[in-house]
Amino acid sequence: xxxxxxxxxxxxxxxxxxxxxxxxxxxxxxxxxxxxxxxxxxxxxxxxxxxxxxxxxxxxxxxxxxxxxxxxxxxxxxxxxxxxxxxxxxxxxxxxxxxxxxxxxxxxxxxxxxxxxxxxxxxxxxxxxxxxxxxxxxxxxxxxxxxxxxxxxxxxxxxxxxxxxxxxxxxxxxxxxxxxxxxxxxxxxxxxxxxxxxxxxxxxxxxxxxxxxxxxxxxxxxxxxxxxxxxxxxxxxxxxxxxxxxxxxxxxxxxxxxxxxxxxxxxxxxxxxxxxxxxxxxxxxxxxxxxxxxxxxxxxxxxxxxxxxxxxxxxxxxxxxxxxxxxxxxxxxxxxxxxxxxxxxxxxxxxxxxxxxxxxxxxxxxxxxxxxxxxxxxxxxxxxxxxxxxxxxxxxxxxxxxxxxxxxxxxxxxxxxx
Amino acid sequence: xxxxxxxxxxxxxxxxxxxxxxxxxxxxxxxxxxxxxxxxxxxxxxxxxxxxxxxxxxxxxxxxxxxxxxxxxxxxxxxxxxxxxxxxxxxxxxxxxxxxxxxxxxxxxxxxxxxxxxxxxxxxxxxxxxxxxxxxxxxxxxxxxxxxxxxxxxxxxxxxxxxxxxxxxxxxxxxxxxxxxxxxxxxxxxxxxxxxxxxxxxxxxxxxxxxxxxxxxxxxxxxxxxxxxxxxxxxxxxxxxxxxxxxxxxxxxxxxxxxxxxxxxxxxxxxxxxxxxxxxxxxxxxxxxxxxxxxxxxxxxxxxxxxxxxxxxxxxxxxxxxxxxxxxxxxxxxxxxxxxxxxxxxxxxxxxxxxxxxxxxxxxxxxxxxxxxxxxxxxxxxxxxxxxxxxxxxxxxxxxxxxxxxxxxxxxxxxxxx
Numbered sequence: 001x002x003x004x005x006x007x008x009x010x011x012x013x014x015x016x017x018x019x020x021x022x023x024x025x026x027x028x029x030x031x032x033x034x035x036x037x038x039x040x041x042x043x044x045x046x047x048x049x050x051x052x053x054x055x056x057x058x059x060x061x062x063x064x065x066x067x068x069x070x071x072x073x074x075x076x077x078x079x080x081x082x083x084x085x086x087x088x089x090x091x092x093x094x095x096x097x098x099x100x101x102x103x104x105x106x107x108x109x110x111x112x113x114x115x116x117x118x119x120x121x122x123x124x125x126x127x128x129x130x131x132x133x134x135x136x137x138x139x140x141x142x143x144x145x146x147x148x149x150x151x152x153x154x155x156x157x158x159x160x161x162x163x164x165x166x167x168x169x170x171x172x173x174x175x176x177x178x179x180x181x182x183x184x185x186x187x188x189x190x191x192x193x194x195x196x197x198x199x200x201x202x203x204x205x206x207x208x209x210x211x212x213x214x215x216x217x218x219x220x221x222x223x224x225x226x227x228x229x230x231x232x233x234x235x236x237x238x239x240x241x242x243x244x245x246x247x248x249x250x251x252x253x254x255x256x257x258x259x260x261x262x263x264x265x266x267x268x269x270x271x272x273x274x275x276x277x278x279x280x281x282x283x284x285x286x287x288x289x290x291x292x293x294x295x296x297x298x299x300x301x302x303x304x305x306x307x308x309x310x311x312x313x314x315x316x317x318x319x320x321x322x323x324x325x326x327x328x329x330x331x332x333x334x335x336x337x338x339x340x341x342x343x344x345x346x347x348x349x350x351x352x353x354x355x356x357x358x359x360x361x362x363x364x365x366x367x368x369x370x371x372x373x374x375x376x377x378x379x380x381x382x383x384x385x386x387x388x389x390x391x392x393x394x395x396x397x398x399x400x401x402x403x404x405x406x407x408x409x410x411x412x413x414x415x416x417x418x
Numbered sequence: 419x420x421x422x423x424x425x426x427x428x429x430x431x432x433x434x435x436x437x438x439x440x441x442x443x444x445x446x447x448x449x450x451x452x453x454x455x456x457x458x459x460x461x462x463x464x465x466x467x468x469x470x471x472x473x474x475x476x477x478x479x480x481x482x483x484x485x486x487x488x489x490x491x492x493x494x495x496x497x498x499x500x501x502x503x504x505x506x507x508x509x510x511x512x513x514x515x516x517x518x519x520x521x522x523x524x525x526x527x528x529x530x531x532x533x534x535x536x537x538x539x540x541x542x543x544x545x546x547x548x549x550x551x552x553x554x555x556x557x558x559x560x561x562x563x564x565x566x567x568x569x570x571x572x573x574x575x576x577x578x579x580x581x582x583x584x585x586x587x588x589x590x591x592x593x594x595x596x597x598x599x600x601x602x603x604x605x606x607x608x609x610x611x612x613x614x615x616x617x618x619x620x621x622x623x624x625x626x627x628x629x630x631x632x633x634x635x636x637x638x639x640x641x642x643x644x645x646x647x648x649x650x651x652x653x654x655x656x657x658x659x660x661x662x663x664x665x666x667x668x669x670x671x672x673x674x675x676x677x678x679x680x681x682x683x684x685x686x687x688x689x690x691x692x693x694x695x696x697x698x699x700x701x702x703x704x705x706x707x708x709x710x711x712x713x714x715x716x717x718x719x720x721x722x723x724x725x726x727x728x729x730x731x732x733x734x735x736x737x738x739x740x741x742x743x744x745x746x747x748x749x750x751x752x753x754x755x756x757x758x759x760x761x762x763x764x765x766x767x768x769x770x771x772x773x774x775x776x777x778x779x780x781x782x783x784x785x786x787x788x789x790x791x792x793x794x795x796x797x798x799x800x801x802x803x804x805x806x807x808x809x810x811x812x813x814x815x816x817x818x819x820x821x822x823x824x825x826x827x828x829x830x831x832x833x834x835x836x
Contacts (some may be wrong), residue, residue: 035555035827054470059825061603071605074559074827091563126826137453141492145509185479187489386815390808397804405804407477408544409453409492 002027003331006087006097008077008265010037010060012313013103013297016320017327018070024328028070029095031087035059035074038126039382041313042391044166046129047255048136048173049404050353053126055390058383077104080268082290099292099327102265102279103320106298106311109261109276116237120254123166132255134409136174139253140182143189150250156194157251159242161234162258163198163205165349168217170255171198172352175224181404196226197251199244201233201258206357208310208347213357216366220351234258260311265299274301283339285323294323304342313381314345348374353398420445421749424505424515426495426683428455428478430731431521431715434738435745436488442746446488447513449505453477453492456544459731460796460809462584464547465673466554466591467822468771471544473808476801495522498686500708517710517745520683520697521738524716524729527679527694534655538672541584550673552827554592557671558600561607568668574612575669577660579652580676581616581623583767586635588673589616590770593642599822614644615669617662619651619676624775626728626765631775634784638769652676678729683717692719701757703741712741722760731799732763766792771816 003026007014010032018030036057045051064070076090086094108122121131136158143155158178160171178194198205198221204214205221205228218228229244236243241251259276266273271287272280278301279287285300287293296302297316302309309315322340329336346360348370356370365373375395379388394405421444425432428450436448454475463469482488494508504512526540539549554576561573576596578589596612616623616639622632623639623646636646647662654661659669677694684691689705690698696719697705703718705711714720714737716729727733740758747754764778766788774788783791793813800806816822 035559035825052470052472054472054824054826057826059603061600062821062825065602068605072603073563074556075563089563093563093565138492141453145491145493145507145511147511182479184483185477185490187486386811386819389811393804393807393811401804403480406472407453407480408472408475 003098003327004029004096005099005101005327006031006095007101007103008032008087009103009105009263009297009299010034010072011040011103011105011297011316013316013320013323014101015063016317017101017103017296017324018064018067020321020324021327022067022069024324024331026069026099026327026331028067029073029097030060030064030070031073031075031077031089031095032060033074033076034125035061036126037063037383040124041381042378043123043126043129044169044173046126046406047123047132048170048177049133049407050173050398051391051394052406053130055387055394056382057126058387063383077268082269082293097292099294099330101294101296101323102269102299103295103297103316104263104265104299106260106262106276108256109259110256111259116256119238120161120242120256122256123170133406135253136177137407137409140178140186140189140191140194142252144186152189154241154250155252156189156191157197157241157249157253158194159197159199159249159251159254161199161237161242161254161256163200163202163228163230164208164257165206165347167198167200167255167257168205168221168349168351170257171196171226172221172224172350172355175221175226176353177404179225181402192225195251197249198226198228199232199234199242200228200230202230204230206347206349209349209357209359210364213359213364213366217349217351217357220355224352260298262299265295269293269295276301284326284336285319285340286326294326296320296323302340302342304340309342310344315342318342348377350374421516421745422447422514423517423519423745424449424513425519425521426450426505427521427523427681427715427717428452428490429458429521429523429715429734431734431738431741432519433481434735435519435521435714435742436482436485438739438742439745440485440487442742442749444487444517444745444749446485447491447515448478448482448488449491449493449495449507449513450478451492451494452543453479454544455481455801457800458542459799461541461544461547462587462591464544464824465541465550466588466595467551467825468591468816469809469812470824471548473805473812474800475544476805481801495686500687500711515710517712517748519712519714519741520687520717521713521715521734522681522683522717524678524680524694526674527677528674529677534674537657538579538655538660538674540674541588550588551824553671554595555825555827558596558604558607558609558612560670562604570607572659572668573670574607574609575615575659575667575671576612577615577617577667577669577672579617579655579660579672579674581618581620581646581648582626582675583624583765585616585618585673585675586623586639587768588675589614589644590639590642590768590773593639593644594771595822597643599820610643613669615667616644616646617650617652617660618646618648620648622648624765624767627767627775627777628782631777631782631784635767635769635775638773642770678716680717683713687711687713694719702744702754703737703758704744712744714738714741720758720760722758727760728762733760736760766795768792 039056079088175196262277296319298311358365457474497506593614680695715734766776776783
């Protein structure tokens with residue numbers, strides 16, 4: 001009887017497995033708790049009003065409508081019964097598997113201070129992005145309404161915590177929004193006076209990049225009006241603002257881009273994980289004691305040449321390809337492919353609306369040309385002609401009109417979520 | 419000192435007043451509880467996945483960025499102090515006015531059964547639209563997950579209550595979604611079996627249209643697979659479904675398009691209203707006892723030749739023009755314009771993805787040609803080249819690809835809002 005492959009998570013890794021299993025003749029069930037695949041690399045642009053939600057997400061069912069071998073379930077996984085080889089669903093349902101692929105991604109980590117989350121949302125889902133967008137825009141609105149100078153200043157101070165690519169990208173666009181795009185729209189406040197802080201505990205921003213590019217990025221951000229504060233550990237934060245060391249900074253909008261925590265897959269399996277909760281897998285991406293349970297992407301701790309594979313889309317895709325190859329070989333009774341090896345494509349990050357830094361290892365790029373390469377690469381990786389068209393149009397539009405096209409507040413008019 | 423004009427509500431009426439007061443030399447404050455102007459005539463297309471939220475809404479500030487004479491406030495009005503001539507805001511603020519324009523629109527009316535709202539949301543705001551979209555899509559997901567035939571059937575039964583233009587438009591697109599667009603995407607359920615009920619208490623649908631067009635619309639809807647039930651008063655509804663007369667119909671998704679209720683403006687002013695809460699205004703659109711307080715649009719009860727002016731966008735715009743003309747004349751010390759007279763442009767409603775009925779009074783149109791006229795008219799009335807481009811693209815895309823482009827579930831994966 002046909003092999004049952006259950007894949008949990010329709011991110012870059014999970015979808016790649018589905019794609020590469022086309023025609024393999026197995027019965028695939030794809031489970032995700034959202035109805036859409038999300039193009040996370042551009043999520044920061046939704047959070048900062050450059051793109052609309054619909055431009056970087058696709059209903060999973062639609063992507064797979066020509067794959068009768070795939071059943072898609074919108075459901076939340078609560079555990080795994082390794083004895084009976086079944087995935088447990090929140091509504092009580094059970095999905096049996098012969099091969100199980102866990103590609104459930106990661107979420108934010110607050111280093112044991114989960115109480116910080118409500119005041120400093122992270123950026124992983126579309127909901128996170130619209131929440132952050134809402135708070136950004138409402139902060140300006142509240143400042144315009146307020147008559148208290150101190151309160152106004154707090155509303156016009158924005159803090160991004162963590163200076164990896166996401167933090168850098170968020171800070172750059174927020175500064176551009178405040179200093180270039182919004183000024184003409186407010187009558188009582190001067191949004192060019194808004195402060196945008198990029199707060200990093202480590203010694204420099206974009207730590208994964210060469211020093212030269214970090215330095216360049218810092219200068220570019222400062223030109224955009226971002227206050228870059230390195231060596232500045234956040235010791236506390238709340239509705240009133242953030243505390244760096246023992247220096248409190250009144251600020252009503254804080255965004256968390258500091259740490260990630262793998263999803264619960266390790267707990268479901270009851271296996272060993274690293275400190276970030278990633279499942280320790282074999283060099284074949286399987287559990288050491290079960291060759292039919294695969295873990296990949298941000299949920300897995302994988303090393304190549306002793307270096308940990310980074311949590312980026314290309315890595316998840318490569319792992320997805322490898323997992324699919326393993327399953328196909330096994331189905332065909334052929335010898336399994338060798339250990340997984342990660343091929344690093346390079347690091348990139350955008351700085352503001354039209355600059356970027358790219359590290360290809362062999363050589364580096366920065367500035368406007370880097371931005372164009374980054375832009376083309378991302379449009380290329382989007383799914384479907386329509387999205388490519390629409391995203392290109394949105395970028396072209398902001399570029400020509402000096403306006404960001406996605407400035408809607410579509411949730412309650414409250415600064416904090418009730 | 420300059421005349422202070424305060425306008426509450428940035429819908430079609432309120433924005434028209436702002437537009438026509440350009441250069442009049444008054445100090446305008448525009449107050450709305452949302453940050454965007456919404457193109458309500460296309461809202462049903464957001465609710466039914468044809469358009470994305472960002473395509474039919476525009477940040478009010480951006481629309482008015484070239485109007486230094488206008489201050490925009492994102493705030494909720496709680497009352498009006500007619501003694502001191504001030505508008506009261508939720509946060510305690512007060513906005514003084516010389517002229518006050520109330521264009522605060524309408525909301526749904528449940529005929530004294532407000533408890534029905536949570537199970538049968540209406541369609542007035544972007545949030546309403548995304549809520550309805552979410553429930554529609556989640557109903558199909560829940561049916562795919564369910565193993566209980568009765569439950570599946572209830573999830574695959576959709577009821578639209580009220581067969582005015584909005585109800586007809588919703589029912590048509592939902593049927594198209596279930597019967598033409600989704601079937602290929604589900605493996606366990608057959609969405610072509612989904613039932614879409616259009617429930618009307620009155621004797622025929624589209625009561626405002628000539629009998630011939632109602633009959634044509636009924637036939638077209640039935641061709642799309644909509645079950646049209648006229649003379650069917652809803653006596654009760656809840657999470658389990660709707661009750662028509664004494665016949666219960668199990669159904670998990672109910673949309674309310676039956677009644678409207680004017681906003682609270684009448685209460686704020688403490689004046690006489692009609693049964694729907696509309697403020698009774700003079701033929702100059704002012705309060706009988708205060709020529710400096712104007713009420714217009716869905717919030718006002720206005721009659722022309724003894725016929726009540728309908729709650730449609732063109733009426734609100736015409737009233738906005740009239741109010742601006744009154745204020746300008748008063749400012750210039752010129753004689754005031756005569757009484758307001760409504761010029762009816764015609765009624766139109768779309769039926770499914772590519773048919774419509776239009777009643778121009780003198781002559782009538784139906785079918786595909788009517789749809790094209792309807793479509794062009796609406797694209798023309800959208801604000802800005804970008805929106806026109808994007809909406810046209812979305813329609814063209816659905817037309818060519820047979821796919822609706824806005825199928826995201828961007829809120830919690832729950833059928834009811836917690």
